[in-house]
Amino acid sequence: MRFRFAAAAASLALAAVRASAQAPPPQQTPSADEIQIVIKGGGERRLAVAVPTLYAPGTAALQAKVVDPFTGTLRSDLEYAGSFAIADPAHYPTGSHDPTTPEEAARWLGTGAEVLVDTRGEVVGDRVSVEARVWDLKSRKLILGRKYSGGATYVDRIAHTLANDLVKYFTGKPGLFLSTILCVVEQGGTKEVAALDFDGRNVRTLTAHKSISISPSAGGGRVAYTSYVRLFPQIWTMGLDGGDKREISTGLELNASPSLSADGSQIAFAGSAKGNTDIYTIAAGGGTAHRLTTSRALEASPAWSPDGRRILYTSDLTGTPQIYVMDAEGTGSRRVTFAGNWNDEGSWSPDASHIAFACRNEGDFNICVMDMSSGQTIQITSDGSNSHPTFSADGQKVVYASRRNGSTQIYTVDVNGQNRRQLTQGANHLQPFWVP
Numbered sequence: 001m002r003f004r005f006a007a008a009a010a011s012l013a014l015a016a017v018r019a020s021a022q023a024p025p026p027q028q029t030p031s032a033d034e035i036q037i038v039i040k041g042g043g044e045r046r047l048a049v050a051v052p053t054l055y056a057p058g059t060a061a062l063q064a065k066v067v068d069p070f071t072g073t074l075r076s077d078l079e080y081a082g083s084f085a086i087a088d089p090a091h092y093p094t095g096s097h098d099p100t101t102p103e104e105a106a107r108w109l110g111t112g113a114e115v116l117v118d119t120r121g122e123v124v125g126d127r128v129s130v131e132a133r134v135w136d137l138k139s140r141k142l143i144l145g146r147k148y149s150g151g152a153t154y155v156d157r158i159a160h161t162l163a164n165d166l167v168k169y170f171t172g173k174p175g176l177f178l179s180t181i182l183c184v185v186e187q188g189g190t191k192e193v194a195a196l197d198f199d200g201r202n203v204r205t206l207t208a209h210k211s212i213s214i215s216p217s218a219g220g221g222r223v224a225y226t227s228y229v230r231l232f233p234q235i236w237t238m239g240l241d242g243g244d245k246r247e248i249s250t251g252l253e254l255n256a257s258p259s260l261s262a263d264g265s266q267i268a269f270a271g272s273a274k275g276n277t278d279i280y281t282i283a284a285g286g287g288t289a290h291r292l293t294t295s296r297a298l299e300a301s302p303a304w305s306p307d308g309r310r311i312l313y314t315s316d317l318t319g320t321p322q323i324y325v326m327d328a329e330g331t332g333s334r335r336v337t338f339a340g341n342w343n344d345e346g347s348w349s350p351d352a353s354h355i356a357f358a359c360r361n362e363g364d365f366n367i368c369v370m371d372m373s374s375g376q377t378i379q380i381t382s383d384g385s386n387s388h389p390t391f392s393a394d395g396q397k398v399v400y401a402s403r404r405n406g407s408t409q410i411y412t413v414d415v416n417g418q419n420r421r422q423l424t425q426g427a428n429h430l431q432p433f434w435v436p
Contacts, residue, residue, distance in 0.1 A: 049086055049114070052092050054070045062123060070121065074163055078163055078166065082396055082414055082419060093110075101140070115137060117132065117166070118133045120133075130148045131148075132145065132147075134169075144169055167394070173394040174394055179197075182195050184216065185430075190209075191213055192209065193207045193213050200422075212227065213228075215257045216431065216433050218240065218436065220265065222239060225237075234250075235250060235282075248267065252271040252272060254270070254272035256277075257269060259304050262307070270299065281328070293326075297317035298316050308328060311326055322336075336370070336375075337377075340361040341361060344357060345358045350394070350395045356390065356415075380398065386402045400412075401432055
């Protein structure tokens with residue numbers, strides 16, 4: 001279930017009444033040249049890359065434990081990034097991976113690849129070391145070299161780290177392969193905040209209130225959420241690992257849909273003291289809540305801009321729920337969505353050039369993306385009833401929840417509507433938030 005804007009205050013009040021270990025950072029190996037191939041985002045250009053199998057001589061057990069997982073993860077990550085196309089491994093030449101001679105470079109260019117990502121691994125005890133060399137096949141120059149190491153059980157993480165470095169090098173944007181998605185897991189009559197990797201793996205529960213904990217957001221290394229553990233909805237914060245939980249007292253009866261600012265210093269939320277729901281802010285460490293909206297309309301779903309200067313929110317001031325933006329002090333409010341009869345749950349792209357939101361004209365809710373400067377809007381989903389979109393750190397993907405066939409699960413999709421992936425299954429997974 002998603003908390004629709006018009007029913008947010010009523011449903012929350014009714015519910016109240018009813019009552020790691022990581023691989024070390026990579027080291028830079030100096031490039032042999034200053035050559036750099038730059039790929040623009042948004043699918044304008046897909047760089048053809050050859051990714052041969054990790055070279056790590058050893059037993060069949062080593063292949064299954066290290067080589068196959070590393071190679072498969074690296075190829076999958078680069079394909080998912082949207083900026084790369086993996087040249088068909090069936091056409092890779094045998095023998096040398098050193099394209100410094102015209103003959104060897106020609107063999108690799110014959111696969112359709114422009115770049116070769118050659119990786120060599122070594123396993124000593126329970127440690128894995130991987131050296132990556134990235135070659136521009138046309139110039140036959142080494143353009144990137146990195147070394148990575150970590151525990152043998154963290155082979156996937158090493159591959160994710162290399163994929164992040166390749167995305168950053170070729171596109172200038174951060175990779176998302178070590179990123180976290182927050183969500184709400186509904187089981188046995190309770191809702192708890194959980195976290196999962198970008199690809200849906202490694203789901204871990206962060207709260208254990210054995211109550212209703214919903215609406216997670218993150219900023220500055222902290223998570224904010226609403227919990228009914230005290231009967232009435234209150235805002236809580238915690239670390240990204242679920243530790244250091246703190247209740248934030250606002251003095252209000254309703255405390256819904258908290259949004260942490262990017263630096264983690266402020267929380268915007270929908271609050272109510274005497275029935276009407278408005279947008280408030282409060283310091284993340286607690287203090288006095290400041291009311292930003294004062295109309296008789298119902299207002300909810302705030303979202304901080306990346307620079308902390310503006311707040312998106314939803315209001316039915318003009319009769320139907322639409323998305324507005326205002327300054328962080330509550331001034332300069334203006335409506336930004338006009339198409340459709342119901343727009344809600346707005347979120348900003350990392351550069352604040354676009355917003356994603358739940359949109360409806362007729363039928364089920366979908367996910368829309370709008371250019372903030374031109375107002376041009378595209379709908380990027382068409383199946384199920386969809387909600388709670390947020391952008392990935394590179395601004396190229398959106399995570400959202402979709403209800404279909406009686407189950408709500410989390411999906412990601414490119415901002416152009418392509419490359420949709422389902423991340424979760426089983427129990428209902430709601431209200432995703434891609435951690436910046």
